[in-house]
Amino acid sequence: MDPTSAKMIGAGLAAIGVAGAGVGIGNIFGSLVSSIARNPAARDQVFGIGMLGFALTEAVALYALLIAFLVLYAV
Amino acid sequence: MAAEGSPLEQFQIERLVPLHIGSVDVSYTNSALLMTIAVVLIGLLLIAGTSRGALVPGRLQSMAEMAYEFVSGMVDENIGHHGGREFFPLVFSIFMFVFFGNTLGLIPYSFTFTSHIIVTFALALFVFLLVTLVALWKHGIKFFTMFFPPGAPIFMAPILIPIEIVSYLSRPVSLSIRLFANMMAGHTMMAVFAGFTITLGIFGFFPIAINVALYALEVIVTALQAYVFTILTCLYLRDAVHLH
Numbered sequence: 001m002d003p004t005s006a007k008m009i010g011a012g013l014a015a016i017g018v019a020g021a022g023v024g025i026g027n028i029f030g031s032l033v034s035s036i037a038r039n040p041a042a043r044d045q046v047f048g049i050g051m052l053g054f055a056l057t058e059a060v061a062l063y064a065l066l067i068a069f070l071v072l073y074a075v
Numbered sequence: 076m077a078a079e080g081s082p083l084e085q086f087q088i089e090r091l092v093p094l095h096i097g098s099v100d101v102s103y104t105n106s107a108l109l110m111t112i113a114v115v116l117i118g119l120l121l122i123a124g125t126s127r128g129a130l131v132p133g134r135l136q137s138m139a140e141m142a143y144e145f146v147s148g149m150v151d152e153n154i155g156h157h158g159g160r161e162f163f164p165l166v167f168s169i170f171m172f173v174f175f176g177n178t179l180g181l182i183p184y185s186f187t188f189t190s191h192i193i194v195t196f197a198l199a200l201f202v203f204l205l206v207t208l209v210a211l212w213k214h215g216i217k218f219f220t221m222f223f224p225p226g227a228p229i230f231m232a233p234i235l236i237p238i239e240i241v242s243y244l245s246r247p248v249s250l251s252i253r254l255f256a257n258m259m260a261g262h263t264m265m266a267v268f269a270g271f272t273i274t275l276g277i278f279g280f281f282p283i284a285i286n287v288a289l290y291a292l293e294v295i296v297t298a299l300q301a302y303v304f305t306i307l308t309c310l311y312l313r314d315a316v317h318l319h
Contacts, residue, residue, distance in 0.1 A: 051299065051302075052302075052303065052306065054299075055296075055299045055300065055302075055303045056253075056303065058257070058296075059252075059253040059256060059257055059303075062256045062257050062260040062261075063252070063256050065256075065260045065264070066256045066259060066260045069082070069083070069259075069260060069263045069264075069267075073081045073082055073083045073263075074083055
């Protein structure tokens with residue numbers, strides 16, 4: 001196998017990790033919507049926590065994406 | 076490291092003023108230039124914003140006051156008003172520095188200094204050492220009870236204590252990698268989509284549309300990551316001040 005195609009395959013494999021974060025972010029916003037629907041008065045407090053959870057989960061996706069980019073362009 | 080035209084080319088550090096002390100390279104780089112600009116802008120905003128002290132604030136004064144009150148509320152809520160106030164200048168400086176670094180990096184052809192692991196790791200390591208020293212100074216030997224959650228059964232100690240120690244020691248790593256990976260992956264993604272625009276020719280309109288959306292997301296991410304970095308600093312400081 002030539003190195004370029006090996007790189008492409010490796011980057012593709014690394015990007016699989018993003019799927020897990022997709023599930024996580026969907027979960028966070030699903031819970032956020034249902035909790036605001038149950039108790040609209042709690043919106044302001046819950047929204048900040050939801051955003052924090054979103055940022056922390058998105059960071060995990062970016063770790064995977066970062067590895068993919070590094071495999072593609074830096075190695 | 077990065078080749079000509081690669082999406083990683085934007086992270087290249089260039090020496091603007093080459094300077095060597097002995098064998099140590101202390102050149103003034105584009106990274107240092109952006110840091111200087113960030114600090115000068117923060118200083119100008121706060122000095123110009125607070126110099127008038129009008130009862131009804133103008134635009135500049137509102138910006139300065141909003142930033143102050145935002146971080147002030149965060150410190151009071153998370154560390155507590157007593158014991159938390161003395162850390163406010165530090166937390167405010169960290170927030171403004173990271174926020175301005177992230178935001179200045181969004182200007183085309185500028186440089187994002189928070190996209191380099193050494194910058195974010197230095198910030199995170201400083202926070203980590205400060206938290207450890209504050210906890211040791213405030214609580215002395217009782218600090219080590221932090222590694223055993225209160226109320227847990229004692230026979231769980233051989234499992235819990237190593238886990239807590241590892242999670243404590245990995246704090247600076249996770250704190251710095253989160254910020255650095257967000258900035259670097261976001262900017263690389265925009266560069267990759269910009270590259271598609273040229274190769275697709277007439278259909279290059281679609282990558283541009285995606286890039287506009289990505290740019291909007293990046294604007295949110297700059298503020299969000301500065302907020303996350305700051306709030307985690309606050310949470311670590313609360314652990315140090317109050318022990319659980």
